[in-house]
Amino acid sequence: MTPPLTPRSWLFIPGDSEKKLGKADASGADALILDLEDSVAPERKAEARRLVRAHLAARPGARDPLLYVRVNPLDVSALEDLAAVMPGAPDGIMIPKTDGAEDVARLSNWLDAFEAAHGIEPGRTRILPVATETAKGALRLATFAEVPLPRLVGLTWGAEDLSAALGASTNLGPDGEWALTYRIARSNCLLAAKAAGVAAIDTLYVDFRDDAGLRAASSAAADEGFEGRIAIHPAQVAGINAAFAPSEAALAHARRVIEAFEANPGAGTVGLDGKMIDIPHLRQARHVLGLHDALAARAAAKTPHAQGA
Numbered sequence: 001m002t003p004p005l006t007p008r009s010w011l012f013i014p015g016d017s018e019k020k021l022g023k024a025d026a027s028g029a030d031a032l033i034l035d036l037e038d039s040v041a042p043e044r045k046a047e048a049r050r051l052v053r054a055h056l057a058a059r060p061g062a063r064d065p066l067l068y069v070r071v072n073p074l075d076v077s078a079l080e081d082l083a084a085v086m087p088g089a090p091d092g093i094m095i096p097k098t099d100g101a102e103d104v105a106r107l108s109n110w111l112d113a114f115e116a117a118h119g120i121e122p123g124r125t126r127i128l129p130v131a132t133e134t135a136k137g138a139l140r141l142a143t144f145a146e147v148p149l150p151r152l153v154g155l156t157w158g159a160e161d162l163s164a165a166l167g168a169s170t171n172l173g174p175d176g177e178w179a180l181t182y183r184i185a186r187s188n189c190l191l192a193a194k195a196a197g198v199a200a201i202d203t204l205y206v207d208f209r210d211d212a213g214l215r216a217a218s219s220a221a222a223d224e225g226f227e228g229r230i231a232i233h234p235a236q237v238a239g240i241n242a243a244f245a246p247s248e249a250a251l252a253h254a255r256r257v258i259e260a261f262e263a264n265p266g267a268g269t270v271g272l273d274g275k276m277i278d279i280p281h282l283r284q285a286r287h288v289l290g291l292h293d294a295l296a297a298r299a300a301a302k303t304p305h306a307q308g309a
C-alpha cells in the first residue's frame, strides 16, 4: 500500500469558461482548481457556479484529476459558492485571502453541515488555503501548526493579492526576483506547512510561455521542500509534474546513500564522495525512493484506464 500522493500540479480553470473546463480532463494535472473567485467577473459568478456544479456532477466518485473549487473569501460569498457546488462533492475547497487557522476552522464547520446535508462522508472535503494574501495571514502562518485541522491538505501562498493588500506597486525587486517581503511570506508558508504536517504548494509561475524558466524555478522549489505548484495554463503541467518527481540523478544519489549505510551497519554517519552524510540524509534518501515508488504505482494503476482496458 503506497501512501496517498500529494498532487504535484494544481491547474486553475476559470469556472465560467465552458471551453477551458472541457480541456481540463486531458491536461495531465494531478488536481484541477475550478475557480469561482478572481478569474471570474462579478456578472459571471452565477454562470460559473452553475458550470462548476455540472462539471462536478458529471464526474462522481473517485477522481483523477482531483477536483477542487476555489470559492470567494469567507466574508464575500463563500457560503453561496458552497451551497452551489457542495451537491457535486468536490474533493476539496481552496479558500483565498485567509487570515489564519481560524478561517480554515470556520470553513471546516460549514463543510460539516454541507456534507451532512448532501450525504457526503464526513471529513471527505479537504481544504487548501491561500495563506499569504492578507498582511494578517502572512504574519499568522504559524497558527496552522497550532490547532488540529484534519481537513487541511496543504498551504499555498500568493504574491499578487498580498502586494495589493500592502499598497505595493510591485512584488519584485530590482533583480526581477521576488522582493524580500514575498520571499519571507514564501519561506514562512513552507515552514508552516511542514510544521502543520501538510503539503507545501508553491505559487504560480506567471510567464506561461517560459517553459525552461518554469522548470528551473520548480526544480529549485522542489529542492527546498515544496511538494507541488499551482499552474495557470495546461502547458505548465508537464514541467511541474516532472520537477516535483525525483529526477534520475536524485534517485541514483538516494540509492548510493542507502548503499553507503548498508555497507556500514550500525553507523550513524558515513563518508560518501568525500562528504559526511548522516541520519537526516538517510531519511531524505528513503523519502525520495518512497515518492518515486508511489508515483510509479500511480502511473501503473492509470495505464489500463488510459488504454481503456
Ligand code: COA
Binding pocket: 011, 012, 013, 014, 019, 020, 021, 023, 024, 035, 038, 039, 204, 232, 233, 234
Ligand atoms: N485550463 C484549461 N484550458 C486552458 C487553460 C486553463 N487554465 N488556459 C488555456 N487553456 C486553453 C485555451 O482555451 C486554448 O484552447 P484552444 O487551443 O482550444 O483555443 C489553449 O489552452 C491555448 O491557450 P492560449 O491561447 O495559450 O492561452 P489563452 O491566451 O487562451 O489564455 C490565460 C491565457 C492566462 C487567460 C489562461 O491560461 C487562463 O485562463 N488561465 C487560468 C487563469 C486563472 O484561473 N487564474 C486564477 C488563478 S491566479
Ligand code: MG
Binding pocket: 038, 096, 158, 160, 161
Ligand atoms: Mg488572487
